Amino acid sequence: MGKAEENGDRVGRIMLFAAGFTLAGLAGALGMSPFNELASGARATVGLITEVSSDRPAMLMPTAYPGEQLVTIDKEAIQPGLTLIQGIMPGGNQVRLISADGRELHRWRADFFKIWPDAAKVFGRDPIPATENHYFIQGMHPFADGSLLVSFGQLGTAKLDRCSNLVWRTDRQTHHSITATKDGKVWIPGAISVFDTSEDLFPAGLNAEKLHAMAGDNLSKAFNNSVLLVNANGNVERELSVLRAVKEAGLENALYTSLQEVPQDPIHLNDIEIVTEPLAAKIGGVEEGDLLLSIREMNMLAIIDDETGVLKWEKQGPWLRQHDVDITPDGKIEIFNNRSKTIGDWVKGSQILSFDPATEQVRVLYPVGSQDNFYSHIMGAHQALPNGNRMIVESTAGRVFEVTPAGEIVWDYRLPYDDEAASLFSYAIRVPEDFYKGEDLSCPSRT
Helix, strand or coil: CCHHHHHHHHHHHHHHHHHHHHHHHHHHHCCCCCHHHHHHHHHHHHHHHHHHHCCCCCCCCECCCCCCEEEEECCCCCCCCEEEEEEEECCEEEEEEECCCCCEEEEEECCHHHHCCCHHHHHCCCCCCCCCCCCCEEEEEECCCCCEEEEECCCEEEEECCCCCEEEECCCCECCCCEECCCCCEEEEEEECHHHCCHHHCCCCCCHHHHHHHHCCCCCCCCEEEEEEECCCCCEEEEEEHHHHHHHCCCHHHHHHHHHHCCCCCCCEEEEEECCHHHHCCCCCCCCCCEEEEEHHHCEEEEECCCCCCEEEEEECCCCCCEEEEECCCCCEEEEECCCHHHCCCCCCCEEEEEECCCCEEEEEECCCCCCCCCCCCCCEEEECCCCCEEEEEHHHCEEEEECCCCCEEEEEECECCCCEECEEEEEEEECCCCCCCCCCCCCCCC
């Protein structure tokens, strides 16, 4: 049976199942016992039908900006190079290689069902996507031969060749960033199944079954986040539980707050960076090679020992639901501060912050002026460029733009998904113009 037939069969089964729920829900709405308990189930089922049968990916947001593809370029002011953009775009989950003048030079397709045709067996009780509209990619690492590492949200990581063919895959839940080491390995956020989690980490009154039910089919949530060291062949060499690190550090306040808000996803690790000597010099007890973590649900930066997983340092600052922490050459930390407009109308958008752990000074690097607002309530990324500019990924708007230190926009790329929704850009990076060094990226035409 083909994928389209499988999806149709799945929707058909849900429709039959829903019919009973809907009739019972109607009876329940009229107060007819014993069907009143099923009214909420009917509403949930109708919502599920709409989601599964939708032709548009579930995570997309309404279009925020006019224009399509390259809308701004100042050739004299931009950082020369090629831009790799990852996300959900017309045609599905993919990575596109874009020239400075906005031309698409190459495309890698990230097809979960092609990479994991045996997904139900591999992932067991963990959720898998219902259709191609129900997964996302976030995190990538390119190689000069045209191959690419791609992380699928809470599903796994795959290495693809230049033609999107599978080289290897990890049959472990991974998510978010991919960070390369000097010896050819990578650190990737992972997740330990609740069924493999020690009971001492469970909140009072909850167990593996209850937490699994609470997460449901949400592919962005996992209770016991970890860091995985993966070698060049895709094999996991080391795994360290971030949840255990936080618990054993005695951070009860952080655990309490996140467990109250989202008990099925109290950590939400979204970035790993390798501590440099200049950063280690700013924080007592921290060593070069330790791991700097971005823990979204606790609005926290933390550093753990890369061998033992012991938490050595943590900081909750003015950042909120932050992503993509980077370490500068002088040991500061730069942060994509997502923020949240639910706090109040005075929150106009997201920020790029600079934090000095030695002095605890925080500076806003962008926006510079009152008209420079941008906003991504989830995801988001940024990159300091060699010429002093900065590239910013406004994920939910399907936008990547480059700004000067003075805040002037000198490159602006936008991509609608269709007439109503923007694409979702989960990540983007600028690489040198000669990154591929003449490699032939062409592939046989697809039929």
